[in-house]
Amino acid sequence: MSLEFVYSEKGKRKFIDSGHLFVKDAATEEKTFWKCDQYQNLVCRARLHTRHDKIVKRVGEHNHAGNAARVEVVKVVNQMKNDARETQDVPQRIITNSFIGLSQAASGLMPNISTLKKTIRNTRRLADRAPPNPNSLVDLVIPNDYQITHHDDQFLMFDSNDGWHRAFSELIGASHPTVWKFISSLKDEQALNEGKIEQYVAGANPPPSKK
Template identity: 30%
Template sequence: MLIYSGYVYRLKKSTKNVKYWVCQSNSCAANVHTNASDQFVKANGQHQHLPAPERIELRDLKNKVKERVRTEATSVPKIYEEELARSNISSAALILAPLPADAKSVLNRARRKITPPIPTSSDFDIPDLYRQTLNGKPFLECHAERLNLKFEPQHVMSDFEMSLIKAVKQKFPMATHHGCYFHYCQSLYKQVQLLGLGTAYFEDESTRLSCRSTMALALLPIELIEDAVHLLEDDSLSEMKDFFKYFKYQWLTRVPPTYWNVSTLEFRTNNFAEGELLSFLEKCASLFCHIGWHNKFNNHVGKTHPNVWRLFGCLQREELSFRQQLGKINCAMKKKKNDTGCFIRTQIATLTERHEKKQITLLEFINGLSMIVAQKSTIAH
């Protein structure tokens, strides 16, 4: 397409030195000649209609949307709405612009044109486009061969899905598997709400203390947990009876304390993989940089069950982000260290030492840990 003096032209034919353009309106005889480099040569005839700058605005909008549709995994309606919002087009162009639902089918076709067919089995060829990074480097496979890496983790941290616990045990029998403290606390608070104790949690200090104390059990030396549960149950209000019944079944029988007790771990959550940058990354900055992976990647994928090509495209963009952050770390462009995690570890160590020296009772030990739970950022460290 060619835009000249507020009119839009389409290419009719071209020779070695000249391109012949005709007005986009089929009923208009006006035409323009340019050289092979699209530089204006001359115009012929008069237009039979007024120029429509709104159409030019809409064409620019369409081109920007199509470019993003072809290169991003973001949903088509979202791309369209974002570009429409930032385009700052005139009121007339806004009225003429199609609604997101009307533009969706055309834009989806543009995306499908560059997307290979969805595989129907696990045996399929990967096009060259998806075998390399966005800067054209061979992707993953060459590095795996060069490094000769075997994925045999010594430690695994995850949430508490039973199917995942069984899978880790089967696949990595020699690995130590711990549950994430963040998910442990999250599960307990969810149960508080399911039992109708949400209001009491906010309004009644005793209820709140009982809930936080059960969260604090994961920070307690594992040999003290059984006595601590009985102590907390006896010390709690009658309204907490069902909660402790749930706790003893779910967290003492179904999922034993060996999975959720994190008192001996330096890092108690996998939240560093869900958006939090923890201090230990600085120790291995020359090897990799942390990218808040789970939440960030889920947001980039944009849907629960993406097709394989959408997933590959997201991995390519993730590699680009990783490469950028790795470069920053290697150039010593690091974020300021957060001391919250160190402060919390010191608090836990102090309480543990005081209990071991019998300076505080077990209940006082638990209550002290519950105050750590109450701190805003505790379960992120």
């Protein structure tokens, strides 16, 4: 049976085995070596060897019982982080949904609400973090997320007039933005104008032009 994996607070992969969590210790081309994640706190010497995500050898015994509730908490927090990255739900809704079906034992081990909200905010902040600004055009590698619009289309390429340039500078909020803020603002500007076009097609009157 394939291993079931979860992720630690630092994003490191752990796997679940009979109510215990294991963290990676070392690896070769053929095997990965794992140790109980309580190897420091409880000086647990239990270890596992895996090949292609399947257990091939067990070494030593745990000096503590498995804790299904603790594993359940890790799974729930992992799911909360996924929801934070993939949805626009407010933190309270994500937390409320996460507690549905949670066992009483796991509920007692869950972090407090303020800590969970902070976890959700941090997860979203990391997900939205832009790459470092390149030092030159040679260093500029544009990730896929910055190459498409909010509708997953390729950017429209065009030139415009100085008036639009001034308005766009105000939208960005800086005369010399980072390239990532510039691209993100382009996407926002295109989405805004697409919305205006849809309104005009539906019969809305465009604003009077300034003279």
